[in-house]
Each structure stands twice: as C-alpha cells, then as structure tokens.
Amino acid sequence: MPPPAPIRRRVVVTGLGVVSCAGIGLDAFWEGLHSPAPPGEHRVHDFDPSSWFDVKAARRADRFQQFAVATAQMALDDAGDLSIDPMRAGVVHGTGVGGLETLETQVGVLNEKGERRVSPFLVPMMMSNAGAAAISMRFGWRGPCETIVTACAAGSQAIGAALRLIASGRCDAVISGGAECAMTPIGLAAFRNMTALSTTGVSRPFDARRDGFVIAEGAASLVLEELEHARARGARIYAELLGAASTADAYHITAPSPGGAGALACMELALEDAGVAPSEVEHVNAHGTSTPLNDLAEAEAIEKLFGRAGPLVTSIKGVTGHSLGAAGAIEAAACCLTIDRKQVPPTAGLEQLDPEMHIEVAAGGPRPYRGGAVLSNSFGFGGHNGCLVFAPLASTP
Amino acid sequence: MDNDATFEKFKTCAVEVLQVPEDKLTLGARFQADLEADSLEVVELVMALEEAFDITIEESELDGVETVGQAFEIVTSKL
Numbered sequence: 001m002p003p004p005a006p007i008r009r010r011v012v013v014t015g016l017g018v019v020s021c022a023g024i025g026l027d028a029f030w031e032g033l034h035s036p037a038p039p040g041e042h043r044v045h046d047f048d049p050s051s052w053f054d055v056k057a058a059r060r061a062d063r064f065q066q067f068a069v070a071t072a073q074m075a076l077d078d079a080g081d082l083s084i085d086p087m088r089a090g091v092v093h094g095t096g097v098g099g100l101e102t103l104e105t106q107v108g109v110l111n112e113k114g115e116r117r118v119s120p121f122l123v124p125m126m127m128s129n130a131g132a133a134a135i136s137m138r139f140g141w142r143g144p145c146e147t148i149v150t151a152c153a154a155g156s157q158a159i160g161a162a163l164r165l166i167a168s169g170r171c172d173a174v175i176s177g178g179a180e181c182a183m184t185p186i187g188l189a190a191f192r193n194m195t196a197l198s199t200t201g202v203s204r205p206f207d208a209r210r211d212g213f214v215i216a217e218g219a220a221s222l223v224l225e226e227l228e229h230a231r232a233r234g235a236r237i238y239a240e241l242l243g244a245a246s247t248a249d250a251y252h253i254t255a256p257s258p259g260g261a262g263a264l265a266c267m268e269l270a271l272e273d274a275g276v277a278p279s280e281v282e283h284v285n286a287h288g289t290s291t292p293l294n295d296l297a298e299a300e301a302i303e304k305l306f307g308r309a310g311p312l313v314t315s316i317k318g319v320t321g322h323s324l325g326a327a328g329a330i331e332a333a334a335c336c337l338t339i340d341r342k343q344v345p346p347t348a349g350l351e352q353l354d355p356e357m358h359i360e361v362a363a364g365g366p367r368p369y370r371g372g373a374v375l376s377n378s379f380g381f382g383g384h385n386g387c388l389v390f391a392p393l394a395s396t397p
Numbered sequence: 398m399d400n401d402a403t404f405e406k407f408k409t410c411a412v413e414v415l416q417v418p419e420d421k422l423t424l425g426a427r428f429q430a431d432l433e434a435d436s437l438e439v440v441e442l443v444m445a446l447e448e449a450f451d452i453t454i455e456e457s458e459l460d461g462v463e464t465v466g467q468a469f470e471i472v473t474s475k476l
Contacts, residue, residue, distance in 0.1 A: 120444075
C-alpha cells in the first residue's frame with residue numbers, strides 16, 4: 001500500500017507589487033508591457049526611496065533592499081488586511097547578487113581612504129538576505145524568512161519555495177518575490193565581458209537577430225495566501241499558484257544543457273506538481289532572455305513538451321530587459337495580471353522569429369487569454385531552473 | 398578653534414550621520430535612548446568625526462560612551 005498522500009493546501013495570489021523600468025505599480029507596469037521597450041538603459045529612473053523610507057532608513061538600505069521592501073509594501077497594501085498570526089507569516093525573497101552597489105562603493109572607500117573608513121553598514125547592506133530581512137522587520141512577520149540566491153532563477157524559485165511553505169501547512173501567507181540592482185560599473189563590465197549582453201542594446205526575445213540580453217534592475221513581490229484563509233477574509237484573488245518545480249542542469253556553469261533538457265525536465269515536473277496536462281497549458285511566459293543560446297534551448301524544450309501546435313509563448317523581457325534575480329518574480333506578477341486582465345502581452349522587439357524555432361510567439365500586439373493554465377519559466381547561470389504554474393481560481397474548483 | 402565652533406562642527410557630523418534635528422543634539426543627549434542611534438551608527442559617527450577633525454579614536458575609547466557630551470569630550474581631548 002502506498003503511503004498516504006501528504007496534506008496539500010491550495011495557494012492563491014492575493015497581492016502584487018512591481019518596480020520595473022516598464023512601470024512602478026500594477027497599472028503602469030501593465031501599460032508598459034504593452035508599449036515599446038523604454039529607450040536607453042533599463043534602470044528604474046522614477047524610483048523614489050522617500051516614498052517608502054525615511055532619510056535615515058534609506059541611507060542604511062542598498063537599492064535592491066529598497067526595491068524589495070517597496071514591492072512588499074505595495075503587495076501587502078494590495079492584499080488588504082490579512083489579520084495573520086505573525087508566526088505563520090513568512091518571507092521568501094530572491095536575488096542574484098544582493099547589495100552589489102554598496103560593496104562596490106565601499107571597495108572604493110577602502111582603496112581611497114583605508115580600512116578604517118569602510119562603512120559598518122557594508123555587511124548588513126550587501127548581504128543577499130538584506131531584502132528578506134528588511135521585509136520581515138517592516139511587517140513584524142516572524143515565520144520563516146529565507147533568501148534564494150540562484151542567479152536568474154531566484155525569483156521563480158523563491159515563489160516555489162513559498163508555495164511549499166503554505167501548501168505544507170507551515171505558513172498561512174508568505175511574501176515572496178525577488179529584487180535586483182546589479183547595474184553598477186563592475187556588474188555591467190562583468191556581464192559585458194561574458195559577451196552575455198546585447199551589443200545593440202535591443203532585447204529581441206526569440207528573434208533571428210537577437211544578440212544578447214539587455215540588463216535591467218527591478219523587483220516584484222507577491223502575497224501568497226492559503227486559499228481558505230483568503231476566502232475567509234473575502235480577499236481579491238488574482239490567480240491560483242497550482243504548482244512549481246526546481247531542477248538543475250548539472251551540465252555547465254553558464255550554458256544551458258543541449259536541447260533544453262534541463263528546462264524541459266523542470267517544466268514537466270512543474271506541470272506534474274500542478275496536476276496539469278500539457279494540453280491544458282494555454283500560455284507560456286518564457287524566460288526568453290534574447291540570448292542566442294537561451295532562447296533556442298527554451299524553444300526546443302517548449303516544442304518537445306507541447307508539440308508544434310503548443311501554447312502561446314511570450315517574453316516580457318522585450319520591454320523589461322533582464323533583471324536577473326528579480327525577473328522570475330516580475331514575470332510571475334505578469335502571469336497573474338495576464339490571468340486577471342485576460343490578455344497576453346506581446347513580445348516586444350520580436351520582428352522575425354528565428355527559423356530554427358517551432359513555437360508560437362505573441363508578437364505585434366496582445367492576444368486574448370481564455371482561462372487555461374499559465375506556465376512561467378526561469379533559468380539561471382549555474383544551471384538552475386525554476387518553473388511555476390498559475391491558473392484562474394474559477395477553473396479549479 | 399574655540400569650543401563652540403568645535404561643537405558646531407561636531408553637530409554637523411552628527412546631523413548628517415544620525416539624521417536627527419540639530420536641536421536634539423545637546424551634550425546630555427543619549428545616543429540610543431534619545432537619538433535612536435544603534436551601535437553601528439555610533440561607529441559611523443566616530444568615523445565621520447575622525448575624518449572631520451583629522452584625529453584617531455580607538456574602539457576601546459568608546460567603552461561606556463553613552464552621551465553626546467562624552468563623545469564630544471573625546472574629540473576635544475585630541476585637538
């Protein structure tokens with residue numbers, strides 16, 4: 001006799017917050033996703049920390065931490081009063097590199113003025129867990145508070161970890177997401193010298209002329225909540241998070257495994273976790289970075305899993321650029337908005353699909369969304385894969 | 398530099414680092430209780446004072462320092 005299935009509680013998304021070069025706040029972000037890519041560097045020029053921090057607190061927080069807290073605040077404001085037991089309220093946030101700007105500034109101080117001038121706040125500002133820690137402190141949430149650091153898969157994997165905390169019964173709500181601000185001189189030089197960045201500065205996911213990713217900064221937070229907890233307080237529910245998966249390529253530190261084998265395995269496991277058949281997936285919010293290797297491997301994996309008449313694929317990175325450890329969280333927020341607003345945003349920058357790819361990519365304009373399952377992909381340097389499966393609550397009684 | 402001018406310079410550093418209104422920076426003000434400055438912020442203030450006054454303050458000298466007046470005394474003793 002097989003062991004009894006563990007109790008699995010259902011998890012829904014009841015709050016969203018986004019800081020992106022595509023827009024700050026949900027309406028601006030959604031509008032941005034339907035616009036051409038913003039010109040120039042994909043920084044969040046309009047972010048004003050004084051909206052979220054007093055002067056002293058802002059000075060003590062790296063920009064990535066400010067983004068994390070700002071989006072968490074937006075998401076909680078959006079979710080309304082959770083009336084939650086703080087011990088059953090958790091935080092799982094992701095980042096690729098944490099407080100790089102702080103570290104870089106203080107290395108300059110060390111070189112110019114000597115070790116006695118290095119800020120005593122360097123460690124608490126640069127540490128990758130600074131974002132999650134600041135969120136827990138701001139809201140007094142005292143349950144699990146953890147950080148996922150898996151490069152460009154961090155945002156998705158954080159949300160997957162948060163799902164498991166609620167599904168297993170440990171937490172009733174978790175603030176999850178990711179934040180990244182790595183557009184510092186050394187961060188830019190390092191990515192450029194890897195030849196990972198687009199030399200044209202244009203993000204063209206799945207396009208025949210794509211030549212690398214466009215680096216961005218940003219963050220998103222989601223309030224994930226146990227279904228009955230959300231229902232009991234009459235919460236507005238964006239979507240159900242049906243399942244998640246996390247796998248490793250175990251192949252190469254930066255290149256994806258041939259044929260997208262790692263991506264394929266992760267997508268399959270996520271669908272299995274969600275109890276969703278490939279035929280029930282209507283839309284894939286792709287990792288789609290605009291690098292030659294990623295997009296080809298991902299397209300191959302999608303074709304293998306779904307066949308040539310597969311789901312509608314989009315990559316919002318045509319607009320948002322690639323915000324590394326925040327990307328999966330920003331894209332998860334886009335998935336929730338796609339479901340809530342019944343529309344798939346287009347892949348900006350895509351003009352001519354790479355002829356080696358046999359997938360249907362939304363280009364030119366938005367497409368209607370009809371209520372099927374939505375798969376979100378994220379893949380990171382290190383061979384980390386993270387996939388999430390969302391669906392409207394109504395279709396899963 | 399007379400004592401008043403030195404204290405003005407001291408206050409400028411403290412206002413900048415601790416982000417407190419100048420009128421709260423009295424000699425009797427306690428860093429933690431009155432100025433909401435934790436130990437890391439006091440370290441940062443000391444670093445700013447070392448730079449502003451071109452002095453060196455050892456960590457051991459800060460033992461038992463709780464008020465603005467005590468910190469100011471350390472600074473003036475080195476000028």
